[in-house]
Amino acid sequence: MTSSFFTPTRRSFLAGSAALGAAGLIGSRPASAAVDWKRFAGTTLEVNLVKSPRGETILKYISEFEALTGIKVNAEATPEQQQRQKTTIELSSGRPSFDVVHLSYHVQKRQFEKGGWLADLSGYFKDPSLTDPSLVEGDFAEAALKFAKDPDGKLRTLPFSVDYWIVYWNNELFEKKGLKYPTTFDEMVTAAEALTDKSAGTYGFVARGLKNANTPVWTSFMLGYGATPLDASGKLNTTSEGAVEAAKLYQRLMSKSAPVGVSGFNWAEAQSAFLQGKIGMWFDGVGFAPPIEDPQKSRVVGKVGYGVMPAGPKAQAAATTGDGIGVTAASKNKEAAYLFCQWVISHDMGARLLQAGAGVPFRQSILEDAKVREGVKMPPAWVDAVVASGKISQLALPVIIPVTEFRDIYGVGLTNMIGGADPAKELESATAQFEPVLARSEG
Incomplete structure (x- = not known):
């Protein structure tokens, strides 16, 4: 194999994507008027992210969330292994420094559930003053709900990106x-x-x-x-x-x-x-x-x-493997943190992930949106495979x-x-x- 050809490092396949801002977002939707986005204006949230194309996409657009809600966001993104160590140590202490946490389902789900580290989002999800009406369980791939819910059926995270x-x-x-x-x-x-x-x-x-x-x-x-x-x-x-x-x-x-x-x-x-x-x-x-x-x-x-x-x-x-975003059980700003999680998996943010090649959203409505697909750099057959796979998704690892x-x-x-x-x-x-x-x- 010639040296001029690709020698990948972990996740470097996503690093060369075109700048999101230059291309603009195709398929954008306004924030729902039904949700009182300004309800927690003046709140400050601490957010713990994985340093990856997905985490970087969130960081790039945080100012939009702040303008929408009046909530100040302090976000930290650290490499995967270090982030896993940090979250485990802090959550185990019962006094984490963050309200929102980004987690890898196929590695951390059971650990987080056993520790009781995540807030129950079920009530927020059903509250029309907190949740956009387009955000419904039926829009997620089946594996997403298996990842996001605990054994008792409580929603502990919102499904973010799938592979x-x-x-x-x-x-x-x-x-x-x-x-x-x-x-x-x-x-x-x-x-x-x-x-x-x-x-x-x-x-x-x-x-x-x-x-x-x-x-x-x-x-x-x-x-x-x-x-x-x-x-x-x-x-x-x-x-x-x-x-x-x-x-x-x-x-x-x-x-x-x-x-x-x-x-x-x-x-x-x-x-x-x-x-x-x-x-x-x-x-x-x-x-x-x-x-x-x-x-x-x-x-x-x-x-x-x-x-x-x-x-x-x-x-x-x-x-199927994937990652999600959740609210810590110890957070004193749970509802504001939930709004942030909801924004992370919104139609606009999912479209940005997909169009840049930074990730694949768990929400089928984003994948099937013709206007969103127009902006995807990969061939249509790739998106077709993503959509079809979402309909037969099962968890890849125990x-x-x-x-x-x-x-x-x-x-x-x-x-x-x-x-x-x-x-x-x-x-x-x-x-x-x-x-x-x-x-x-x-x-």
């Missing part, structure tokens, strides 16, 4: 083989193997093979077999028939149709390989798309399809506190499978290792 897992596919390579985009897992395997020509350096499939990073690939496949890592009672379901079949699918694709060295690939290496034009299909989050259409970084500009996850034997599901340990332990087993290890035995071993970790976390 659906899709299949990026090389139209040119498919056409050369006379293939169509797969609609089932079986068709995906057949296409991957037909596209693979190791002598020509062409491979049918690539995904994450590196331990920890690879676990969501397997759990995404599990959904198609009607399985999830935890069953309805909260017990590990990782040695079930669906879990084993998903692992066998992972093993076959990654050992027969993927590039040499794929066991060391995270998303960045998989993305780089796909950008070179020698990969038929790449499976990962929809947010990794912008470099594909950038001629400075990609050899496949205009040649890529964006496909919804094919159907497994028992279900078609788009694996909602548990030790999610990092889950990914580490099962990730080792998955990497071993690429090298030929027996999937059922690897899952049995990983489950025996992880069960006591999970039990301790819930104790």
